[in-house]
Amino acid sequence: MLLGRNQKLHCVFAGLATLLILGGARWYAYSSHIAGRWVGGGSPVGLVLGTIAASIIGFELLLWPRKRLRRKKLGPTRIWLAAHLWFGLATGPLAYIHAGYRFGGTFTSFLMWLLLFVLASGVYGWIMQIVIPRWMLGNLPSETITAQIDDVLIQNSLDARRMLTVAYGPKPEGLTKLTNLNEQSTSYKGNRTVRDPATGEYQQIVVGAVQRRGPQRGRSAMNTIQEVDPADARIVWNEFAALVEPFLLRSIPGLLVPAKKTEQEKLRTRQKTIEYFSLLRESCSASSASILDRLEELCEKRHQFDVQRKAQAWLHSWIAVHASASIILGVLLLTHIILAIRYM
Amino acid sequence: MKQTGKQLAARIDRRYYLGVDPYVRMKRLAGLGGLAIGILYSCWVFTGFGSPQISSGDLSHAHSAWNEHGCENCHLPNVPIRPDAWGGHSIKNVALNNNQCNSKCHSVSDHFADRTIPNVLATESCSECHREHLGKDFQLSNLADQSCTRCHQDVERSAMASDQNRVRPVYNFSDADGHPEFRSVKVEDPGTIKFSHIQHLRLGQPKSIGDETAKKFQDLEADFRERYSHGQTIQLESLIQLNCNDCHEADIADFSAGLSSEASRTQGNQAKQSNNHRLYKPVSFEKHCMACHNLDGVPHGLNREQTQAAVKKLIPVNQLDFLTKKNQVQPELPFNEALKQELSERETRLTQLLNDETQCKKCHVLAPSDSLQIVQASNVPKRWFKQAVFSHGAHSMVACKDCHPQPFAGTEGKIDAEIESNQVMIEGIESCRKCHIQNDEKRAKQFEAGTAHVATADCIDCHRYHVDPPRENRLNAASESAGFDLEKVRTFLSQGVQR
Numbered sequence: 001m002l003l004g005r006n007q008k009l010h011c012v013f014a015g016l017a018t019l020l021i022l023g024g025a026r027w028y029a030y031s032s033h034i035a036g037r038w039v040g041g042g043s044p045v046g047l048v049l050g051t052i053a054a055s056i057i058g059f060e061l062l063l064w065p066r067k068r069l070r071r072k073k074l075g076p077t078r079i080w081l082a083a084h085l086w087f088g089l090a091t092g093p094l095a096y097i098h099a100g101y102r103f104g105g106t107f108t109s110f111l112m113w114l115l116l117f118v119l120a121s122g123v124y125g126w127i128m129q130i131v132i133p134r135w136m137l138g139n140l141p142s143e144t145i146t147a148q149i150d151d152v153l154i155q156n157s158l159d160a161r162r163m164l165t166v167a168y169g170p171k172p173e174g175l176t177k178l179t180n181l182n183e184q185s186t187s188y189k190g191n192r193t194v195r196d197p198a199t200g201e202y203q204q205i206v207v208g209a210v211q212r213r214g215p216q217r218g219r220s221a222m223n224t225i226q227e228v229d230p231a232d233a234r235i236v237w238n239e240f241a242a243l244v245e246p247f248l249l250r251s252i253p254g255l256l257v258p259a260k261k262t263e264q265e266k267l268r269t270r271q272k273t274i275e276y277f278s279l280l281r282e283s284c285s286a287s288s289a290s291i292l293d294r295l296e297e298l299c300e301k302r303h304q305f306d307v308q309r310k311a312q313a314w315l316h317s318w319i320a321v322h323a324s325a326s327i328i329l330g331v332l333l334l335t336h337i338i339l340a341i342r343y344m
Numbered sequence: 345m346k347q348t349g350k351q352l353a354a355r356i357d358r359r360y361y362l363g364v365d366p367y368v369r370m371k372r373l374a375g376l377g378g379l380a381i382g383i384l385y386s387c388w389v390f391t392g393f394g395s396p397q398i399s400s401g402d403l404s405h406a407h408s409a410w411n412e413h414g415c416e417n418c419h420l421p422n423v424p425i426r427p428d429a430w431g432g433h434s435i436k437n438v439a440l441n442n443n444q445c446n447s448k449c450h451s452v453s454d455h456f457a458d459r460t461i462p463n464v465l466a467t468e469s470c471s472e473c474h475r476e477h478l479g480k481d482f483q484l485s486n487l488a489d490q491s492c493t494r495c496h497q498d499v500e501r502s503a504m505a506s507d508q509n510r511v512r513p514v515y516n517f518s519d520a521d522g523h524p525e526f527r528s529v530k531v532e533d534p535g536t537i538k539f540s541h542i543q544h545l546r547l548g549q550p551k552s553i554g555d556e557t558a559k560k561f562q563d564l565e566a567d568f569r570e571r572y573s574h575g576q577t578i579q580l581e582s583l584i585q586l587n588c589n590d591c592h593e594a595d596i597a598d599f600s601a602g603l604s605s606e607a608s609r610t611q612g613n614q615a616k617q618s619n620n621h622r623l624y625k626p627v628s629f630e631k632h633c634m635a636c637h638n639l640d641g642v643p644h645g646l647n648r649e650q651t652q653a654a655v656k657k658l659i660p661v662n663q664l665d666f667l668t669k670k671n672q673v674q675p676e677l678p679f680n681e682a683l684k685q686e687l688s689e690r691e692t693r694l695t696q697l698l699n700d701e702t703q704c705k706k707c708h709v710l711a712p713s714d715s716l717q718i719v720q721a722s723n724v725p726k727r728w729f730k731q732a733v734f735s736h737g738a739h740s741m742v743a744c745k746d747c748h749p750q751p752f753a754g755t756e757g758k759i760d761a762e763i764e765s766n767q768v769m770i771e772g773i774e775s776c777r778k779c780h781i782q783n784d785e786k787r788a789k790q791f792e793a794g795t796a797h798v799a800t801a802d803c804i805d806c807h808r809y810h811v812d813p814p815r816e817n818r819l820n821a822a823s824e825s826a827g828f829d830l831e832k833v834r835t836f837l838s839q840g841v842q843r
Binding site: 034035036037040041064102104105106107108110147312316317319320321323324325326327328329330331332334335339 | 361363365366367370371373374375377378379381382383385386389390396397398399400401402475477478488489490491
């Protein structure tokens, strides 16, 4: 959810929250002036503000079960979220005024600090949800579904193998073993392109998935593999087996990737990847350039996927903390209500 | 060989969304963990081990020993401690809580229970005025005026019908109509002593300025000269100047010592400020009057019979002393004749003293001739403000004449001591308002201006609440008016009192 959109909606809820806070503060100041001292939570104004704050907290907690009840049509999510944000922020000042600008004893102090923590984590998450998606949009063009990153990497690795098989033939003997991958799709045996001597045309090999929906909608990426120098086969296969594929498949659960850590350093950063493939191009003939470009592209995607994972962690991991603290807050709030009634 | 679109699409398992996202899983686990933590902590709080956590704040210094364990010393379970608490306000509840405090430690007295509507007092709780849980340094006796004015500004609600005409509403101290004039200064002086402060504070104490009867040091006996010199060199021809402290002695030792005549009259002595010195001792004839008002050896304060016997004892003359004196005064007269003359004069004088009572009448109102006492009781109040607590020590930086300007009037001409005696020489509320300012800003401005002393104007600066006998009586009244069983209450409390 971006603050840029739905500004009118946010203005409404922000205004309501502000009115609530200012009204409560004004009433409290007046009551304290009449009483000649700062009134506490058991006074009429303290109780009303405390009840409002507790009701808001209850409403905030309802956001989670609401997701389960989407079919009930409980109102647009954006309205719920706007209310959740602004009324949630209002609970801090309301609770503080309710408490008479004091944190009180151990239990009430813990409750107040917990509330502040929940608010802080919520604001943190709010900021994350504004900043990170925009950043990802501009900096991770190869972004994919996070849960599918591992599958995409496997598919990329398989596509790369097919590409090399088509270009250079099967992997020569004596080179590093490839990772054992299970092909989930129908087996595909790529053929090497051959030049038809009669027509001089090259047979095109499609690498990667092609989306065709309706009248040619979607993106199709087709790389044409031209005649390559067979002398490059050993070099390219060797580098692919020893370095590139292990790099693509590293850290995927369930895969035993044969790779030396010292070798992995060569592709650890984007800059090193660029340098590595520059050297590799110098080692190979010009005909292998398109193959190497494709391999470099796959490595760049891997880099982007790594960054995407981190960004997703920043974007989503806070919610566990926020949810947990909110639940604790809700339970302790009930306890506080019972205790307040008991000893009021 | 090309693959079909379907074959290519089949490579991707599109049911990935059916699985649980790891972040969602993490959130659920964290939520369950939070729920468990919250429930466990709450259960612990409700047990005795965690009960100190419930406190809404540290107790004041006097009760700080109960910060960890001791809630039951003041709180009853499920019973509010304050009458303004929602959901539990009733006379019975508040009265129960009141006794919880009183029966254990505090035997406090009530506030004019015979003049206050019983239900109003019965709903009063200790905690309504004395707020706890506000930290160790908080003063429990530091009460806001609201604690007092909530009843005193609406006397119809709180005072008995018989008392409502007498009690005036009070809103604050500073406003002109916020606090009535002091009742104690509006009455006539009940004292029967005829005394002129104006005369006595004049130089030499003459009845009128320039009067030749003005007192000089040479008129005093040697024993008294030092006392009235006030540290100055004694010159016999000098007129005597009295100051307030010569007659009005502080109720604690060494308070007045060191105060010069000028200081006590005009400036006060801030270094001596002390709340221990509240009032002044009653004036004593022997200490404060006898230096000038000699009764020829007749003791002061005797009744008629005692005075007659004393006079008779004084008539005989010590012949040796008389011989010495006669040779100095009347050397030509034979001893026997002189002695006879002296005895006659003495008898005449003392008899006149007894019969005419001129000396007594000078300062006292005579009692009926058939009474045993010569004069009426002096009736000088030891304390003038009956409903307020006034400390002279706390006001030591204020000069006497700032609050008692009447004795320093220094009027010309003859003084009528009788008229002056009927005056209550204490200024009213306006003199207090010069320094006791309620508004914080005004007080600060006056302090900065340095034109006068400044002080707060809280009700508790002068007044006290607990003035009646102990509270048990009030509970009786409350039980009668509320209709609940007092015996059951006592039984319940006695069970709760046992530790």
